[in-house]
Amino acid sequence: MSVNKLSTEESYKTLNKIETDLLRPMTHHKGLELWILFLVLFFIIGGYAYFIQLRDGLGVTAMRDYTSWGMYIGNFVFFVAASLIGMFISSVLGLLKIKWITPITRIAEMIALAFAMWAGIVIVIDMGRPDRLLNVFLHGRFQSPILWDVTVVSTYVAISFLLLFLPLIPDAAVIRRRLPGLPKWQMKIYDLLYLGWEARPGQYLIIKKSMRILAILIIPVALAIHTVTSWLFASTLRAGWDTAIFGPYFVSGAFVAGVAAVIIAMYFFRYNYKLGDYITDFHFNRMGQVLVLVSAIYIYFNLNEYFVPAYKMRIAEKVHLVEMFTGHWSTLFWFTQIICLVIPAFLLIFKKMRRPSIMLWLSVLVLLGAWLKRFLIVVPVQQHPYLPIQNVPDSFHHYIPTGIEITLTILPIVGVLLIITIIAKLFPVISVWEVAHEKGVDESIIK
Amino acid sequence: MMKSNSKVLIAIYFLLSATVVMGQATEPWVVPAAKKSVKNPVAVSTSVIEKGKSLYMANCKSCHGDPGKGNGLPLVPKPTDPASDKYQAQTDGEMFYKMQNGRGAMPKFAEVIPDNDKWAIIHFVRTFSKKKNSADAGKIMPDTLPAGSSFTSTSLNGKPITLKLKFNEPDSTLIATVSTLNEDGDLLPVEGVPVGFFLKRYFGSLPVGEEIGRTDKDGRIEVAVPRNLPGDTSGLLHFIARVTDPEVYGIAMDSIGASCGKPLVIVNITEERTLWGRSRVAPLYIIITFFGALAAVWGTMGYVVSNVLKIAQKDV
Numbered sequence: 001m002s003v004n005k006l007s008t009e010e011s012y013k014t015l016n017k018i019e020t021d022l023l024r025p026m027t028h029h030k031g032l033e034l035w036i037l038f039l040v041l042f043f044i045i046g047g048y049a050y051f052i053q054l055r056d057g058l059g060v061t062a063m064r065d066y067t068s069w070g071m072y073i074g075n076f077v078f079f080v081a082a083s084l085i086g087m088f089i090s091s092v093l094g095l096l097k098i099k100w101i102t103p104i105t106r107i108a109e110m111i112a113l114a115f116a117m118w119a120g121i122v123i124v125i126d127m128g129r130p131d132r133l134l135n136v137f138l139h140g141r142f143q144s145p146i147l148w149d150v151t152v153v154s155t156y157v158a159i160s161f162l163l164l165f166l167p168l169i170p171d172a173a174v175i176r177r178r179l180p181g182l183p184k185w186q187m188k189i190y191d192l193l194y195l196g197w198e199a200r201p202g203q204y205l206i207i208k209k210s211m212r213i214l215a216i217l218i219i220p221v222a223l224a225i226h227t228v229t230s231w232l233f234a235s236t237l238r239a240g241w242d243t244a245i246f247g248p249y250f251v252s253g254a255f256v257a258g259v260a261a262v263i264i265a266m267y268f269f270r271y272n273y274k275l276g277d278y279i280t281d282f283h284f285n286r287m288g289q290v291l292v293l294v295s296a297i298y299i300y301f302n303l304n305e306y307f308v309p310a311y312k313m314r315i316a317e318k319v320h321l322v323e324m325f326t327g328h329w330s331t332l333f334w335f336t337q338i339i340c341l342v343i344p345a346f347l348l349i350f351k352k353m354r355r356p357s358i359m360l361w362l363s364v365l366v367l368l369g370a371w372l373k374r375f376l377i378v379v380p381v382q383q384h385p386y387l388p389i390q391n392v393p394d395s396f397h398h399y400i401p402t403g404i405e406i407t408l409t410i411l412p413i414v415g416v417l418l419i420i421t422i423i424a425k426l427f428p429v430i431s432v433w434e435v436a437h438e439k440g441v442d443e444s445i446i447k
Numbered sequence: 448m449m450k451s452n453s454k455v456l457i458a459i460y461f462l463l464s465a466t467v468v469m470g471q472a473t474e475p476w477v478v479p480a481a482k483k484s485v486k487n488p489v490a491v492s493t494s495v496i497e498k499g500k501s502l503y504m505a506n507c508k509s510c511h512g513d514p515g516k517g518n519g520l521p522l523v524p525k526p527t528d529p530a531s532d533k534y535q536a537q538t539d540g541e542m543f544y545k546m547q548n549g550r551g552a553m554p555k556f557a558e559v560i561p562d563n564d565k566w567a568i569i570h571f572v573r574t575f576s577k578k579k580n581s582a583d584a585g586k587i588m589p590d591t592l593p594a595g596s597s598f599t600s601t602s603l604n605g606k607p608i609t610l611k612l613k614f615n616e617p618d619s620t621l622i623a624t625v626s627t628l629n630e631d632g633d634l635l636p637v638e639g640v641p642v643g644f645f646l647k648r649y650f651g652s653l654p655v656g657e658e659i660g661r662t663d664k665d666g667r668i669e670v671a672v673p674r675n676l677p678g679d680t681s682g683l684l685h686f687i688a689r690v691t692d693p694e695v696y697g698i699a700m701d702s703i704g705a706s707c708g709k710p711l712v713i714v715n716i717t718e719e720r721t722l723w724g725r726s727r728v729a730p731l732y733i734i735i736t737f738f739g740a741l742a743a744v745w746g747t748m749g750y751v752v753s754n755v756l757k758i759a760q761k762d763v
Contacts, residue, residue: 142729143733147737155744197758200763203763206755206758207755209754221744
């Protein structure tokens, strides 16, 4: 892979520095306990909220006959969207042989795995009777996007898992050598994972070939996971969901959310884990450009998604669109579209704006917008069915999420942070051996 | 399935006629005095009222609503609630005449429901009357129609009149014979009696043949039954023949079942492979795609994992 190989002596020196830098956060982590405590505390609160929902049923949410898919489903779509980034960075960019992604692929895959895992759990939270989950497998219909969704989400979790842990095999060997003083249970994980890694050419061959196969395999699966998610909506006749571009519209939106999430994580790891030598301004600059690119594509899809029906204004579409453009949802809609998408994408065109500190805030806006957008896709449409339901209480016509609902929407987000925190505690967030290769370190000494 | 068919028919009928009727001022519905005073010839009994009720529910309720609930269709003019004073103020003859002839959105039931069944409906409707006036009613039975039964009733010149219906398989004709009994109890054919043939359908009866003919000197009349009439699952059809001018000739009818129809083939669409069906009848291409994709992806993953585990072998 590397162009200019280092001499043996230089190799050892460079590798030593890389190992020291990248493994340091695993043993030096000020405030980590506090952070985990905070997350666990929230888990307890969320757990209690879930207990109430289990005990009293979904009536504790604001979901009623009209809006029967609320915040939970919006959250689910957001989670699936964010999880697509693993495929985008390590697979699409990786297969295009784009070199600079090496130090951020693992961050992207951590985010992908965490979001994909929790996406499945979010669906269970949306079920009043989670014990009936099994029925999806026992009585699921092959014709229904629901069965495909469950199948493809679990498949994607499995691939993401492999794609994250495969490159950890050489790193596990490095950890065993460098940090023998770690707790016993932790060492057990590395013992299991390193598979007797000795940096032999045959071993490298297997790792690289396997990663390549997975990188190709994950593309159709990732496209499937978000396309199927979009079909949950697009396979209905509801005005606002009944559109042909929902698949690519969702996928392009997913990349926007994912890239923003990765930029936030990059920023966090760069400063907290002191990885400035690896995640450089150059990487931010490049990710800023990527964000502009994916946002531009997404804006283009938005134009199609809203302008085409708005030009024709068929009755049912009109009711929905007017509510979005100038009616009840207009503030949220324009905030999401303009402040959280168009403006950040526009600003990032300028090199001056593609600095880590500015990009952090722009990415936070974009990610917030990505969440709100899913809410706007899921909820408003349901308030204008073709045949209005008769004699329902007035409250059924509106949807204002309850406290329990909000808590149980935040819970999975906290869960994602917890998973990322744990992975980042147990493993280096940047791939040691891949960075070393890039720097020209002799392959055979990385063990 | 038949039920929903008739509902569709009613809906179409209602839409078509409603457009005609809308905007027309309602004039009183005048019934000729002679028809007005006609008495209900059918004897009243619980079974007759039951019969009337089920006929009402099948043929009238869709517009007139449940008697006493005022939940009829909002047509112009509005179908009167049978339990209302306005409706009950009509004589039996008036009701019969209006059912017979129809007006505007009110369908004409002359050929659709046999006369005696119409009288049974009137008996049923009268149960919502405040005063009991079934004392006037006649003594005969309505068309309860168990296949193959016939009955004899009020008579021609004081003599009972009988109608026998037969089906002639080879040339697919219905043959009715009208006769009367003489003093000695012998059957004598009656000539010139108008006889109508009907095919029993779910919604009323369908006339068989172009027009109503009269019996010949042997008391016989026949009508050709078109082949390929849709029947029930075994091709069975129910025919009725009856004297169509009971005021002159008396009431006589007969019914017969004949397996000359085209058997109804019930296609159970829920057993077909469709997108909207159950999982068991999912289209094959979906099942193949689903398991094919699943096998391909998980198979590849399995291959990758088994390969990766080889890393642990000393000779790689």
